[in-house]
Amino acid sequence: MKKDNKAVMALLNYGIIVAFLLMIVIFSIASRNFLTTNTAFTILKQVSITGIISIGMTLVLLTGGIDLSVGSIAGVTAVTAAICLKNYELPIPLTCIIALLLAIVYGALSGFCVTKMNMPPFIATLGVQTSLRGLAYIVTGGLPVYGFTKAFSRFAATSLFGIPLQVLLAVLLFVVFIIILTKTTFGRYLYGVGGNEEASRLSGVNVTTIKVMAYSISGFLSGIAGLVLLSKTSSGQPSSGGGYEMDAITAAVIGGVSLSGGEGRLSMVIIGVLLMGTLQTGMIMCGINDYVQQLVKGMVLIAAVAYSQFSQKIRNRMAAAS
């Protein structure tokens, strides 16, 4: 009985890795060119941007919130940087600092609405999402901003030891935040606040600060994603980053992050990110059309949430039995 329980637990905890490997096998059979290093790099490059965003999303989800503004923050950061470079010809480091500081402010704004104004995170960040998208269109007049210094595009085109810089950046950020979540007081408080806000408050934790920090970091990381995107496309599109929130939420949920907060591991979110990227690239290589892809992605999110609810139920039952 005990042994069975352990096997079930392991399957619940790591089932997603099995699903990921299974998907690779299926695509490898369906498309001859799928299982190559070339494809692997395509996928990694593609997921590095949503990967960076999903880190911040995970932090916010852990507090029991949700951040729908990430895509808009990425977009508005990209056009802000493009304008700084083109219209004001600011140096690249200064441009990045300005754009990222603004990204932090947008995140902090969501955090402020959620804590001080007591707004539901879904609504607060939906409002910020829509406003920032509007802002991106206003400052660009709805037109893409391009023709700035080529030096900015160098980042996305460069590799180190054969690995694209943007992939290394994403890996670095994952490592840093895994350490923050598992080893620091801030990480501990994130889990505590999401697990039981009132108990946290009564334990002397400054819940407001923790939440505002989570949203601010989410804004900051979305900003970084926006800069990577700009470097990749060499053009500041006001519509860029749309839909990133869905990809990030799906990746986090696939990785086992609880939508009610307090539970989830960032290391598993990496699998979620890779799974989403593999699915998309695999579908493209198998010639599945855009509209079907969208349908599949939506269904994956629903399936992931259903799976997480189901596994929670099994876990509770097993805990009650023991």
Add this chain to the structure above:
Amino acid sequence: MEDAILKVQDICKYYPGVKALDSVSFEVKRGEVHAICGENGAGKSTFIKILTGAIEPTSGTITFNGKTYEKLNPKQSMELGISVIYQEFSLVPYLTVAENIFYGREIKKGIFRDVNAMEERARELCREMGVELDVRRRVCDLGVAYQQIVEILKAVSRNTEFIIMDEPTAPLTIKETEVFFKIIEKLKKEKVTIIFISHRLEEVFELCDRASVFCDGKYVVTKEVEDLNKKQLIAYMVGRELSDDYPVPSREIGETILKAEGLTNKRVKNVSFELKKGEILGFGGLVGAGRTELVRALYGADPIQAGEITLMGKPYHPKSPRSGLNAGIGLIPEDRKAQGVVLSLPIRENIVYSILKKVSRFFFIDKKKEKDCVEGYIGDLNIKTPSAEQLVKNLSGGNQQKVVLAKAMATNCEILIFDEPTRGIDVGAKQEIYGLMCRLAEAGKSVIMISSEMPELLGMSDRILVMSNGMIAGELDRSEYSQARVLEMASSQL
């Protein structure tokens, strides 16, 4: 009139280690208002839950309207016409009075709700009950008393002959209570049977025909109210001798460590008291008397509107729980699961949650320091678990409570506040917690204990302050302790 609508026989309800109800048998006559009296924890709520089908009795039978049942489920209970009116309302705030009365059983015309018919029927009901009420008003715009009345109308509209009222007057002002009493008189005339539960004993004498008394899960007696006086009733409720399973105090009480003067906020009115070093100060009173609110204010969890606190000779202005902790006050809150622990985290992370900075270097948690601290408390408090990594949600209530205690003790505070420290935990763990409180006091810490369990309050405290309606109703020294005195003071300001 003389036949019994409800007859219970040998009803028992056992939980592991606790007899919540022990062989209860009595009858309720058709058309009477029957009071059930008893202290907190006497088994009144358990009894009601068995009647409404919320829980199953371990043994015994319920005979309702001549039919005998082993147990009831909620649907059966409703079909039998048993209605309950709780202190918390089950109304939908943004619907009108009429809509609420017919909620879930709307009168329909085709597929649409027939609002006119519902309002007409609701108005009729109000007339029958002699209530003046605009049935088109939203429930959230009504006062508490009228909300209560809507609940009753809702029950009456279902042709209920049997209504259970659980502390219906607790949230009402005196004037509102009068309105409420008139309704009950009307119901009485309509031959509706009412089970009435109230801590306000005056109401029992004013409203009820007969009263049954529960004590420690046992049925004591049923008496005609006419043949009773308040003293006798309290004597029945108290019933038992104090058992001597409380540690004998052998501590020295020092000088004043905390002094509160005129503390006032939403639920606390002008409270002044002193706490001395090394003493266990008990707070008695009814549920909702403002005890929890008072200690939360001391701790910094609730705002204080007026008053002064002096802590160790210095003025103290708590702003947040952090300021309470920094000043050396620890709180073990009343609701363990909602306020005490983070269920989804392991024991280790819960115990060091309030002192994370102390076991960290810069922002990084020092695993070794953390482990030493946690292992120490698991041993000291005898927390029964295979390892410190066990999630708190998998622990028993008693062990969860010990985790909360360990968390508070880890802050090394001088004053520890226990809010209902043994609620819902088994006898063994209770004894351990009592022992621990005494050890703390002997070590020179000061303990404030809120308890609604009379034996615990009288057995543990060096001194008792009784609160009633947000105020301090009186103070008792060990020589003056009696359950009757505490009960009397507890209802003195209502």
